Amino acid sequence: xxxxxxxxxxxxxxxxxxxxxxxxxxxxxxxxxxxxxxxxxxxxxxxxxxxxxxxxxxxxxxxxxxxxxxxxxxxxxxxxxxxxxxxxxxxxxxxxxxxxxxxxxxxxxxxxxxxxxxxxxxxxxxxxxxxxxxxxxxxxxxxxxxxxxxxxxxxxxxxxxxxxxxxxxxxxxxxxxxxxxxxxxxxxxxxxxxxxxxxxxxxxxxxxxxxxxxxxxxxxxxxxxxxxxxxxxxxxxxxxxxxxxxxxxxxxxxxxxxxxxxxxxxxxxxxxxxxxxxxxxxxxxxxxxxxxxxxxxxxxxxxxxxxxxxxxxxxxxxxxxxxxxxxxxxxxxxxxxxxxxxxxxxxxxxxxxxxxxxxxxxxxxxxxxxxxxxxxxxxxxxxxxxxxxxxxxxxxxxxxxxxxxxxxxxxxxxxxxxxxxxxxxxxxxxxxxxxxxxxxxxxxxxxxxxxxxxxxxxxxxxxxxxxxxxxxxxxxxxxxxxxxxx
Amino acid sequence: xxxxxxxxxxxxxxxxxxxxxxxxxxxxxxxxxxxxxxxxxxxxxxxxxxxxxxxxxxxxxxxxxxxxxxxxxxxxxxxxxxxxxxxxxxxxxxxxxxxxxxxxxxxxxxxxxxxxxxxxxxxxxxxxxxxxxxxxxxxxxxxxxxxxxxxxxxxxxxxxxxxxxxxxxxxxxxxxxxxxxxxxxxxxxxxxxxxxxxxxxxxxxxxxxxxxxxxxxxxxxxxxx
Numbered sequence: 265x266x267x268x269x270x271x272x273x274x275x276x277x278x279x280x281x282x283x284x285x286x287x288x289x290x291x292x293x294x295x296x297x298x299x300x301x302x303x304x305x306x307x308x309x310x311x312x313x314x315x316x317x318x319x320x321x322x323x324x325x326x327x328x329x330x331x332x333x334x335x336x337x338x339x340x341x342x343x344x345x346x347x348x349x350x351x352x353x354x355x356x357x358x359x360x361x362x363x364x365x366x367x368x369x370x371x372x373x374x375x376x377x378x379x380x381x382x383x384x385x386x387x388x389x390x391x392x393x394x395x396x397x398x399x400x401x402x403x404x405x406x407x408x409x410x411x412x413x414x415x416x417x418x419x420x421x422x423x424x425x426x427x428x429x430x431x432x433x434x435x436x437x438x439x440x441x442x443x444x445x446x447x448x449x450x451x452x453x454x455x456x457x458x459x460x461x462x463x464x465x466x467x468x469x470x471x472x473x474x475x476x477x478x479x480x481x482x483x484x485x486x487x488x489x490x491x492x493x494x495x496x497x498x499x500x501x502x503x504x505x506x507x508x509x510x511x512x513x514x515x516x517x518x519x520x521x522x523x524x525x526x527x528x529x530x531x532x533x534x535x536x537x538x539x540x541x542x543x544x545x546x547x548x549x550x551x552x553x554x555x556x557x558x559x560x561x562x563x564x565x566x567x568x569x570x571x572x573x574x575x576x577x578x579x580x581x582x583x584x585x586x587x588x589x590x591x592x593x594x595x596x597x598x599x600x601x602x603x604x605x606x607x608x609x610x611x612x613x614x615x616x617x618x619x620x621x622x623x624x625x626x627x628x629x630x631x632x633x634x635x636x637x638x639x640x641x642x643x644x645x646x647x648x649x650x651x652x653x654x655x656x657x658x659x660x661x662x663x664x665x666x667x668x669x670x671x672x673x674x675x676x677x678x679x680x681x682x683x684x685x686x687x688x689x690x691x692x693x694x695x696x697x698x699x700x701x702x703x704x705x706x707x708x709x710x711x712x713x714x715x716x717x718x719x720x721x722x723x724x725x726x727x728x729x730x731x732x733x734x735x736x737x738x739x740x741x742x743x744x745x746x747x748x749x750x
Numbered sequence: 751x752x753x754x755x756x757x758x759x760x761x762x763x764x765x766x767x768x769x770x771x772x773x774x775x776x777x778x779x780x781x782x783x784x785x786x787x788x789x790x791x792x793x794x795x796x797x798x799x800x801x802x803x804x805x806x807x808x809x810x811x812x813x814x815x816x817x818x819x820x821x822x823x824x825x826x827x828x829x830x831x832x833x834x835x836x837x838x839x840x841x842x843x844x845x846x847x848x849x850x851x852x853x854x855x856x857x858x859x860x861x862x863x864x865x866x867x868x869x870x871x872x873x874x875x876x877x878x879x880x881x882x883x884x885x886x887x888x889x890x891x892x893x894x895x896x897x898x899x900x901x902x903x904x905x906x907x908x909x910x911x912x913x914x915x916x917x918x919x920x921x922x923x924x925x926x927x928x929x930x931x932x933x934x935x936x937x938x939x940x941x942x943x944x945x946x947x948x949x950x951x952x953x954x955x956x957x958x959x960x961x962x963x964x965x966x967x968x969x970x971x972x973x974x975x
Contacts, residue, residue: 526832527831527832527833530830530831530832531803531830531831534830534850534851534852535759535762535830535851536761537851537852538759538762538830538851538852538853539759539761539762539765540852541852541853541854542761542762542765542766542769542852542855543761543765544967545769545854545855545967545968546765546768546769546855548967548968549968557966557967558966560967561966561967562967563967564967564968565967567852568936569938571852571936572936572938575832578832579832589833591833591834603931603932603933606905606931607927607931607933607941607945608941610941610944610945610947610948611939611940611941611944614944634934637933637934637935638935638936641933641935641936641937644937645937645938645939648939648941649938649939703938
């Protein structure tokens with residue numbers, strides 16, 4: 265699983281999906297366990313109640329049948345003690361057997377008649393008297409001095425005495441506690457396992473989606489002939505890949521058509537331009553120095569401008585459709601700016617303009633050298649054409665980790681405020697401008713094709729500012745489809 | 751110098767033929783790939799000009815085919831396409847050159863000369879250039895006119911050196927931009943003219959014969975006689 269475009273795992277969709285799925289799973293299994301627990305607890309209680317009711321009946325029977333002599337207490341006591349040894353749910357190896365069971369008989373007056381069990385039996389009697397215990401219906405009894413309540417069944421004997429048989433719920437509770445402990449352990453293991461399974465399956469599936477996204481994002485910028493990876497599975501993800509690929513087919517077709525149109529347009533216009541230029545040059549060489557040369561010279565100039573206009577408008581048209589073909593290489597903007605300033609400085613000082621460079625050193629970026637050269641020449645041409653004399657142009661260049669920023673500041677009159685919003689549109693130009701309004705549109709086109717941004721504004725202290733930001737590397741160059749072709 | 755011109759546009763072929771013959775080449779012209787192959791087999795050419803858009807085949811395929819047939823002469827590729835094809839780049843690295851249409855004749859001639867020079871055995875590189883009374887010391891980067899040292903900036907020296915190397919021949923603005931500044935750009939302003947103007951101010955002093963001549967609409971030439 266590639267995690268090259270590393271977002272932290274915590275923020276990944278797989279993480280969130282598995283978190284929610286696990287939460288739902290945990291709640292579900294918890295509900296099941298609570299239900300089971302209840303069922304088991306009820307069952308245990310029912311069993312002990314059945315035992316209690318049975319035993320108390322036997323004891324009542326014994327008490328009734330046994331003659332009321334000196335042996336009465338002993339016989340009934342023995343029977344009660346025997347009964348205490350058959351307590352249900354009892355844990356073996358319990359040493360002091362009979363603090364979990366008591367037998368109590370009261371006379372018709374309510375006085376303690378017979379007691380078998382741990383302690384004196386007084387607190388038990390008090391507790392019994394305090395709570396109303398209905399015969400034949402076992403109920404809970406809290407006795408002072410005992411942490412755990414007793415389950416008590418009672419019987420009204422025919423001689424008017426009451427027989428109570430109490431069974432401590434200690435063992436029952438212990439069984440339930442150990443059951444709960446096991447449940448919780450099992451639940452934790454289940455939840456953890458569930459989380460792992462959900463996390464890894466969603467991550468597997470989403471990694472395919474991510475690969476598709478990675479591939480798709482590189483395709484847009486570099487190579488339209490590449491396709492996103494498809495899987496053999498006929499699921500939603502496979503479908504997504506197929507749909508994307510079909511869409512890419514269509515886009516590639518239209519881009520290809522655009523290229524064909526612009527190329528053939530360029531070709532069809534350039535051939536006659538070449539012939540015209542050649543003929544003009546030949547007639548010029550025939551009339552060197554003559555007065556007739558002037559119109560020919562200006563015709564050649566016009567022709568060159570027309571060619572330049574043709575190139576630029578086709579570039580702008582392609583860039584608007586994100587279809588400008590780039591031939592990337594490494595260029596140093598710092599070096600390029602120094603050469604440009606060297607080239608433009610005489611023309612600028614001719615017009616009493618000053619140009620200064622503020623650079624923080626080499627700024628290497630991956631870009632189409634020819635286009636960037638023309639783009640920067642355009643920026644300088646723009647300053648040269650529009651600034652009144654005695655202005656200063658400050659060119660600043662800054663290189664960050666992943667992008668280079670080029671800022672051109674001047675202290676001229678700035679842009680016409682009504683053209684600022686759509687300065688980079690084709691044919692938008694200031695009132696006094698003599699150009700064909702393509703310069704800035706071309707700059708925008710080149711910068712956009714490289715994945716950068718360009719902004720123009722008027723500075724608060726007066727003058728214009730153009731900010732160009734170019735990414736250092738071609739976008740997603742490290743991706744699996746980094747083929748950069750022209 | 752025998753030159754094979756492969757160009758299907760009759761107009762372009764006609765004016766190229768005339769100006770190339772004026773420049774001293776012996777020109778054979780072909781309008782399609784088939785004819786070009788035929789001519790290339792029959793005659794020994796020193797250099798070829800091939801247009802990329804031929805009616806019967808792609809110019810690149812033609813060049814590759816000619817290479818297979820044993821034609822070793824360098825090729826100047828003419829292209830009316832907007833982008834430079836990878837295959838053209840490949841040929842360029844292999845010693846050929848390309849020029850996009852429309853072009854200035856002077857540039858075409860300069861590129862032809864370069865191609866021929868590149869493919870001829872290298873002679874000893876001169877360390878001094880001499881044009882009339884102008885002398886350039888390429889090692890010490892000094893220019894002397896009529897015994898007087900000219901105060902040139904390094905950039906001006908490179909420009910003057912380029913003009914001297916092409917003395918007597920026309921150089922265009924885009925050739926200067928390409929060779930001196932290393933950029934194939936087309937500024938809408940007269941940046942090159944200003945450089946030449948400054949250089950002229952230093953080279954052509956008062957009372958001296960002006961060396962740097964402007965050919966309007968074409969470019970510049972450093973006079974060599």
